[in-house]
Amino acid sequence: MPMKLYGVSDGPPTLGVRMTLKALNVPYEYVNVNFNKGEHMTDSYAKMNPQKEIPVLDDNGFYLQESNAIIQYICDKYGPDSPLYPKDPTARAIVNQRLFFNMGFYYSSIGAYALAPIFFDYERSAMGLKKVENALKVFQTYLERLNTKYVAGDNLTVADFVLITSTMCLEAINFDISGYPLIKKWYEMFKKEHSELWEVAKVGMLELAEFEKNPPDLSTMNHPFHPTRKATK
Known part of the structure; x- marks a missing residue:
């Protein structure tokens, strides 16, 4: 049976995993989780992912959470010789660093500024903007120092996938990244x-x-942590 990926169609973590699956031509069944209806907050979903976060992978009964871990698992199991996730320790370390830089610094800043005001009762603030600009400056610095075509070397890797899905959030809100020419x-x-x-x-x-x-x-979201939106943004 093909593995199942439970995700949301516009979620950057889900999209990073889906890009990996596509790049490696791995067959899978996509199961859309209705975020608006709180399907990720149900007891049945919690059996797969106690964090009740999206995405989660079901590989024939093996449940795996966290998009970075899912991407690494897919590469190790279904593309062990693929340059998308290199075996060389130094090359892989750079890819891993970019994955976690995205998760803990880049996407966290962008998500809070670009996505939270859409889906939760948050407002875009000067501090939020400053964090995004700082994240972009750091990313620009990594690109300057490595001086390669892709974010982790001269070849395409899964690090590009996750950073693309974060950066596209800025495009979605018409955020101008022209001030960061290497990123653009x-x-x-x-x-x-x-x-x-x-x-x-x-x-x-x-x-x-x-x-x-x-x-x-x-x-009307069906979970205890749903926000109450303001009438205006």
Whole structure:
């Protein structure tokens, strides 16, 4: 049986996993989790992921949480010789660093500024903007210092996937990244040279862009942590 990926269509962590599966041509069944209805807060979902977060992978009864761990597992099991997740310790260390830089610093800053005001009762603030700008500056510095075509070397890796899905959140809210020319160059290059993979992220980006214009009504979300949206943003 093919593995199952439980995710959301516009969630950057889910999209990073889906790009990995596509790049490695791994068959899987995608199960959309209805965030608005709180399907990730149910007892049945908690059996797969006690954190009640999205995504989660079901590989024939083996449940794995956390998108970075899922991506690494998929590469190790289904693409052990793929350059997407290199075996060389130094090359892999750079990829791993980029994965965790994205999770703990880059996406966390972007998500709080770009996505939280769409889906929760948060407002974009000067402090939030400062954190995004700082994250972009650090990313720009990594690109300057490594001086390679991709974010972790001269070859495409899964590190590009997760950083693409974070950066596309900024595009969704029309955030101008032209002040970070190396990031912009890499981002546009990826779209052009890896269009089949970009299509995976593009779907989520367009959904987020539509939500930015017309925020979803989450007042009836069926879980205890749902926010109460303000009448205006």
